[in-house]
Amino acid sequence: MDITTGNNSWSFVVDRNEDGRKDLLVGQEGIGAPCNVYVYLNQGTSAEPVFGDSTPVLAAGSAFRNYRCVPTTADLDRDGAKDLVLGEWYSSIRWYRNTGVNSDPRFDTFENLAPPDPDSFRNGIPPRIAFCDWDGNTDLDMVTCDYYGWVTLRENVTPTGVSGPVTGRSPGPIVPTVVRRGPIVVPGATRVEITDPCGRRVTNDRALAPGAYFVRVGSAKPVRLVVTH
Numbered sequence: 347m348d349i350t351t352g353n354n355s356w357s358f359v360v361d362r363n364e365d366g367r368k369d370l371l372v373g374q375e376g377i378g379a380p381c382n383v384y385v386y387l388n389q390g391t392s393a394e395p396v397f398g399d400s401t402p403v404l405a406a407g408s409a410f411r412n413y414r415c416v417p418t419t420a421d422l423d424r425d426g427a428k429d430l431v432l433g434e435w436y437s438s439i440r441w442y443r444n445t446g447v448n449s450d451p452r453f454d455t456f457e458n459l460a461p462p463d464p465d466s467f468r469n470g471i472p473p474r475i476a477f478c479d480w481d482g483n484t485d486l487d488m489v490t491c492d493y494y495g496w497v498t499l500r501e502n503v504t505p506t507g508v509s510g511p512v513t514g515r516s517p518g519p520i521v522p523t524v525v526r527r528g529p530i531v532v533p534g535a536t537r538v539e540i541t542d543p544c545g546r547r548v549t550n551d552r553a554l555a556p557g558a559y560f561v562r563v564g565s566a567k568p569v570r571l572v573v574t575h
Contacts, residue, residue: 356416356474360428361547364449368392372400373415373432381409383417383432403430405442405453420477420486421541426562427451431459433473438462439490459488460500470496537564 354375362369367388376382381402390396402409403417416433423429427444430453434440439459446452460469470492480487485502539562540548548559 354414358418360419362451363387366392368395370397371403371417371419373410373417375414376411379411382412382415383410403453406455414472416472416474418475418477421560422477422486424560431475431477432456433470433475433490435472436462436464437467437469437471437473438464439469439473439475439488467492468496468498470498538562 356373358371359368360371361367362371362385367390369388370386372384372386374382374384383403384400385403386397386400388395389398404410410432412432412434414435418431418433419428420431421428422431422441423443425444426448427446428448428451429444430442430451432440432442440456441459442453442456444451445454463469470490471494473490473492476489477486478489479485480489480499481501483502487502488500489497490500491497540554541560541562548554
């Protein structure tokens with residue numbers, strides 16, 4: 347499958363509109379382009395995807411015009427909505443909090459997850475970003491790399507989010523819980539949703555691998571779940 351985009355494009359696979367199908371979030375170089383971050387909604391299935399026209403991703407109602415955008419998503423503030431994190435050419439890593447919902451996201455202003463460094467480019471040029479629980483303590487750490495081969499780990503030293511200037515962003519007390527193998531059963535619950543630290547849904551019909559998850563019962567706030575075997 348070929349999708350024609352702009353130069354130096356970077357794609358991220360995510361279920362953008364919460365319909366159970368894998369979509370594409372694509373950033374591009376964008377010299378003279380009207381927008382540099384697009385979403386391609388999957389009109390087929392996850393096994394056999396079909397992508398039609400792209401739709402610009404907006405912030406405060408305007409298209410992203412950052413040079414060489416590298417997008418990714420993660421629920422950094424633990425409110426259940428996937429946020430947008432954007433690496434761009436001048437070595438900045440910008441967090442756009444999703445103030446909408448996953449099926450209809452809304453992005454307004456951004457906050458820097460690391461001090462921008464347009465002189466020595468220590469954050470990458472542009473930074474490619476991934477979030478994972480690197481040290482096994484159930485929170486999200488940030489790994490960045492770039493074209494020149496630099497790989498940087500920033501360990502999370504705050505309740506939520508990533509390290510550096512990001513502090514005090516816990517949505518409330520989250521109590522770790524240890525469970526055994528097998529599906530999670532909540533009596534009387536009509537909906538139990540499990541996601542990994544990057545906000546991806548996890549099937550609840552098989553044993554969960556060791557690691558950190560977030561469980562949402564109905565419309566309640568998610569609870570951190572630690573699985574150990």
